[in-house]
Amino acid sequence: MARIVIELPAAFKDLADAIRELVATTQKLADRGPSGRAIAYAKAELDLAAATAATERAAHGIILRSLDVDAPHVVIEGARHSRVGRYEQTYYTMAGPVEVERSIYRRDGDRNGPVVDAVSLRAGVVADGWLPQTARAMAHHVQRGTPREAEAAAAEIGRLSYSRSSFDRVAHAVGELYIQRDDAIEATLIEAYEAPVDARSISVGLDRVALPMAEPRPRPSGRPKKGAPKNPITVAWRMAWVGTVTLHDREGNALHTLRYGRMPDDGAASLLQGMADDVRQVLARRPRLKVTLLSDGAHDVVDQLAAEVGHRLETPPIQLVDFWHLIEKLAPAATILGDGDRRLARWKLSLLNASHAAGGILAELRASGRRSIAVGESKPVHEAITYLESHRSRMNYAAARAAGLPIGSGNTEATCKTLVSIRMRRAGSRWKVDTGRHVLQLRALALSDRWDAGIELTLRPLRKAVRVAA
Numbered sequence: 001m002a003r004i005v006i007e008l009p010a011a012f013k014d015l016a017d018a019i020r021e022l023v024a025t026t027q028k029l030a031d032r033g034p035s036g037r038a039i040a041y042a043k044a045e046l047d048l049a050a051a052t053a054a055t056e057r058a059a060h061g062i063i064l065r066s067l068d069v070d071a072p073h074v075v076i077e078g079a080r081h082s083r084v085g086r087y088e089q090t091y092y093t094m095a096g097p098v099e100v101e102r103s104i105y106r107r108d109g110d111r112n113g114p115v116v117d118a119v120s121l122r123a124g125v126v127a128d129g130w131l132p133q134t135a136r137a138m139a140h141h142v143q144r145g146t147p148r149e150a151e152a153a154a155a156e157i158g159r160l161s162y163s164r165s166s167f168d169r170v171a172h173a174v175g176e177l178y179i180q181r182d183d184a185i186e187a188t189l190i191e192a193y194e195a196p197v198d199a200r201s202i203s204v205g206l207d208r209v210a211l212p213m214a215e216p217r218p219r220p221s222g223r224p225k226k227g228a229p230k231n232p233i234t235v236a237w238r239m240a241w242v243g244t245v246t247l248h249d250r251e252g253n254a255l256h257t258l259r260y261g262r263m264p265d266d267g268a269a270s271l272l273q274g275m276a277d278d279v280r281q282v283l284a285r286r287p288r289l290k291v292t293l294l295s296d297g298a299h300d301v302v303d304q305l306a307a308e309v310g311h312r313l314e315t316p317p318i319q320l321v322d323f324w325h326l327i328e329k330l331a332p333a334a335t336i337l338g339d340g341d342r343r344l345a346r347w348k349l350s351l352l353n354a355s356h357a358a359g360g361i362l363a364e365l366r367a368s369g370r371r372s373i374a375v376g377e378s379k380p381v382h383e384a385i386t387y388l389e390s391h392r393s394r395m396n397y398a399a400a401r402a403a404g405l406p407i408g409s410g411n412t413e414a415t416c417k418t419l420v421s422i423r424m425r426r427a428g429s430r431w432k433v434d435t436g437r438h439v440l441q442l443r444a445l446a447l448s449d450r451w452d453a454g455i456e457l458t459l460r461p462l463r464k465a466v467r468v469a470a
Contacts, residue, residue: 014283018058019053027050049158053095054273060098060131064091068102069118076121080469083107084115091119091129092166094159096136105325108434119184124463132462134160135170136455142171143423143442175438179456182441183274185457189450190278196231196255199247201290201405204281204317206272206305208239208298209420214430235430238264240420240440243275244412245282247289252406259415261440272308280313289356292400294409296325296390320400321391322409323351329387330361337368351397358395364389403459419443455462 008016031043045161057402074081083103089443090097104115118126137160141150154167156161172314178185201443217232245261249450252379258278262271291313293305303320310317327348350357371382388395423443424431431439445454 015055015058017063018055018443020056022048022051030178034140036189040197046158056095057093060091060093060095061100064100064119065102066096067122068100069466069468071468074105074466076105076107076116076464076467078467080108081116087440089117089119089129091125091131092162093131094134096161118466120382121462121466123465124459124461126177127170128463130170130173130461135174136459138162138167139171139174139442139455140446140451142167143439143446145423146426147171171442172438173454174384174458175442176434177462178441178445178454180435181461183456185342185454186278186309188457189453190281193258193278193282194248194452195247195282195286195289196394198199198249199255199286199289200250200283201248201252201403203244203246203248203292203294203406203409203411203421204279204305204309205244205246205274205294205409205415206268206301206310207242207295207409207412207416208301209242209416210423211240211420211424212238212265213436214432217457223374226355233430240264240424241268242267242270242412242416242419243268245275245278246406246411247282248404248406250404252404252420254406254411255412255438256417256449258450259419259444261419261444263433263437263440265432266437268304269308272304273312276309277314279309283313290403290405291315292405293317294322294406294412296409297329297387298345300392302391302394305407317398318396318403318405319394319418320397320407321394323407324410325395326351326387326391326395329384332375332378333365333384336370336373336375337365352401353394353398354396355396357398359390362392374465418447 006019025047029048032039070083072083074083084106086101086103087100090099091100091368100119102117102119103116104345107113108116114276120129124132126132130138138327139148139154141160144150145153147168150160150167151162180248212235214233216238217234241262243262244257245260246257247255249255260271260275262268279291283291292373293310295301295305306319310319327344330347331340331344334347335338337343347357347361350360354360365381365385365388368381371385372379373381382446400407419440424436426441445451
């Protein structure tokens, strides 16, 4: 059999051994082929993946060792550091851990200060040895599901085979790095954002969704009972904020949505100010885009959208309450008035095509004389009248449709579900402010199709040059 000879430097012995093992594994598996028997190929895939991972780790070891700087003194970001010794460090790759000996340094004059090493600084290592691609992949898993699920998924595919506690720790480390620079990162992201070519309008939406928060519970007076928790907590449901900036085509159909979230303690003001800045950046490049503010009928939401977004734009936007929330309010009232389905269909058609339809429906409800009729604990006609009286100026759906603008806040409603509910409202879940903020912001990046650029900007400052001091 003809052979291929590959020459490697002597320093690559570990890699040569790993390649030899990979070739042997491949040959062993290939030898079974001519027999004609069925093969448990899943086992073959696992064996080949293990041999390939060993080769990958050996290659990482060579590269990481090459990043070491071993000198009495080095300069990092203009500051002189002195060597304090050489020690082993575990670096965590996509294929598993790798041990590397490297020199560590401490800044001159900082007697008890932290130590650093050239390998970690030059590679941009996250936390205690996690290589950047490994860290971002683990963070991506955790923004999608729980660390336990991430661990199970990694075990199934044979990559990132680390514990759930590692997934949890690394994801929050990446989230913390993002939070530290989120304003600058989001400013850079929106500057680079290119609105879809077919975009003709922008809608800005705001909504709230309940989130289970872990809060300290006062200790009972007296001596604690045996087995009582040291730090008792209670789970309280608080309202997190969700925002969207959606680009629409000439028919009002959504093309792309940027998603935003804030924890209950953060409030909506900073969220809306950031969204307004993003809209202004888009309008600076596409000034002919029309802007619509969309939400349900909650007064605080309507008012905050107008104050924090509408008043910050040079051209006043159109503000609407969601068409389908209005229909939900009208449906029970139509039933009370009689011939409910037909009446509701007539109202719906009128709202979509006549500018003053809301006023006509309001007059019809008032004239019905059924405002006081109760169904259970509600008064459908009274509630519909109140809703129309409060928001009639924000119900000109016919004019919005004629201008090709959206009239529904479905993108915001869907974001409440995808950004918060699916990930953060699972049975038994509860969140602290900081850890919840990490997951929420990382998930918003991923769902806005900004993950690659956002995480690159997050991890880039970790990379630092190290040069030998003169």
